[in-house]
Amino acid sequence: MIAAFLKKLLLKNKKLEFYFWYLRTLDKRIFLPTIKVQTMEETIKDLVATNKSIARYGDAEFNVVMNKANPNYQANDVLLSERLLEVMQSKLDNLIVAIPGPLYSLKGERLSAKFFWYGYINKNGKELFSYFDKNRVYGNAGITRFYLGQTNKNISHRIAKLLKQLWDGKDLLLIEGELSRMGVGNDLFDNATGIKRILCPSKNAFNSYDAILEAAIQHGKDKVILIALGPTASVLSYDLAKLGYKALDVGHIDVEYMWMLMKAERVIPIKGRYVSETRDAEDYEIPELYKNDYLNSIISKIGI
Template identity: 45%
Template sequence: MNIKKKISYKFYFLQWLWKTKNLRKDFPKYNVLSIEATIEKIIKEKISISRFGDGEFRLTLPDYTLVFQDGGERIKKRLQEVLKSNQTNHIVCLPFEHFRDFDLPTKYWWYKFLNIYGNRIKFFIPTNKTYGNVFITRFYIGFADKSEKRITAIVSHLKKIWVQQDILIIEGKYSRLGVGNDLFDSARSLQRIVCPPKNAFEHYHEILQATEKHGKDKLVLLALGPTATILAYDLAKKGFWALDVGHIDIEYMWFLMKAKDKIPVEGRHVNEANEQKSLEIPEEFREQYLKSIIIEIGN
């Protein structure tokens, strides 16, 4: 973004922010931990997390459908249940209260989201508890500070979660967490259950059963959109350690690529990019990836 365009954007953003301040004033304040504090809580307490981004919040409302997940009464009620939950080994992660750290386009996007949806979603979000930070897995592209020092510190902290852990990844067909990077190199072992890239919630019971069967005594990492949000909660109730880590791999790849915008990544589907690269896995990573798959559901 050139200087002239950046100044113009900033002026427009501040003008818009002033005009819409009355729409935001009734939105509650929530106790949301920092990224660092959220990661530390996961490490120390082995707590499970469910993340609520804009898509999950939209699905708590009637008549909403996402590109990769249809809405409906069942998923709406389950997401609302997770938001209101008080499971001692589980924490809900929210995107609110730390907007000052974002770049201008991201600040604008989230303030606009609150103006449109804030007064509708606030009734599902209790104010009397502590929340984790949803951006523990979206730590790069939307932040003003994209420095190597900052990102390296966050990623190093995240990697401590799975040092010498046996990992079971539950992911969409084209998510491919850790393929072609060192994100999970410190894990003792890694297996995958590959799920449909669209409408995974239709297969929820089968996914839950397979995870229970193969995830015993393992750290379960979930990258499956709103399905992961609900699944992490249900697994926590059953005594599993389950982390909803959607977007973590894409954010890390963007960092490695020094990306300034949401660009395509070879071998992965990036739903937020304007275009897609080939979904074929590069030859040097293909065999190891295929060996890690223990089940494919709905494919």
Template identity: 40%
Template sequence: MTYIKSIYRWFIRKFNTKVLPSFVKSPKVISREQTVKRIHGSGLSISRFGDGEFRIIYGKSISFQEYDSRLKSRLIEVIKSKNQRHMVCIPDVFSSLDKFNENAKFFWSEYVSYHRYKIYSLLTRRFIYGDSLVTRPYMDRIDKDKSYLHFKNLMSIWRDKDLLIVEGRYSRLGVGNDLFAESKSIKRILCPEQNCFSYYDNILASVLDESRERLVLIALGPTATVLAYDLCLKGVQALDIGHLDVEYEWMKMRAIVKAPIPNKYVNETVATNKIKYPEDSRYREQIVFEVEGNE
């Protein structure tokens, strides 16, 4: 059985790396700079797909979200959507990996070599996608000097804007740094840090109650991918920003490996039982609603 599995994996790898690229062009993914320009210039909402979202579509769980058939169906709906006010983003990793460091090159090379066909089967030919790694501008990049400018460009999107941040209970986006310092005001909705799609209807309802005249920023893993799309359909601009705050913290630390961040949940590095509640009174005042999960 192990031998047969090895042969199968060898065949899949060869097909995805040698055969398929010869017959099917790589998807059109605009640069991270162009992605930011489209968000800023056209007021687009974005939903991002990465290895976690694709894993859910393939019927698998990830570390903080169990597989959910409804979530799978919704993710497929989003990735195939063509709403002019909404941009679907996928990783810009299918034609060149030159901009990435060795660790990221290895990860994405291996990932694409086994999953290229499955991903291509979800995409629309001649469709233009944004770069989902727009919110991962530091750790995996060779040229880290460009990261600061990229963050500044992103921060210009919410300059002088009223924000509604929808995040996991321990994410604490912007707490302890100046990522949102130029925003006009901030409200927060806290959601369960594990399996939050189980509470999706409550999350959506609470966001709609608080989103009037606000730009919505979401960090909820695959749930954010769906939520940003649904909010766009309701006329609310929403950005799935994922690990942006974590990347910003790492840049400020000049980290060269994925390091823990004090009092914040980083799913790659730290357990929630080590996280203390922040003493920042402004943060507490910003919380307008908390979606309760199972303890």
């Protein structure tokens, strides 16, 4: 009788269900080392004040490193797994290795994010945390996931404003998937001096890695390089940092910015863009108002 009552109560109250589940699974996390992660603000300010690059890791990259799964936009590749582990454990002075803030603290995250990350740690924590350096302070990969998962949307707007300082008055080179179209139809990069683009495959970009790296070296001189290519971006940022470029793995930055402008409350399609997290396809046609500027910004196409 009591058990049935508690089960019914938990089903009605998600927050109560979470705390009950959190305590019930605590033994899977309690002995894991504490990993230090900067706040989003600290990470962005570090990037603004220095010539550092950033390589970001999320569950997709971790899964590739652990050979457990691959995102739907990148087929299994042993070399990619090896390179991602190399980058994650690298010690370049001019590279921030960024991991999700929830691996350190879930403060400010929505309940759904708390369920996801604690569940992910419960399942993978022992192996995953063995790759981390407990004496290192990691950057916060959430700088490009600043809206949808946050409970305080005022923080989201503040992060977006800080991010724009990274390219204020500077030339940009965007290296992105064919349908990513960062900045098209919004003001995200309006404070940049100019924008050039290298388009890459929306899926399996790592198959064209050597050509992408070569094009980035050729066209990225004296530019801030923004990369949105899934796990490939982490490796590319690292290789470019070694060569002295400022390369920022920005992932979903444009999608999150669009969701913020739309005041979205869940993952939704965006007209004219490929959004990997939803199967609901929007029209990929670029509105006429932005088409010419977008097409004129393309300086290279690789593997498409």
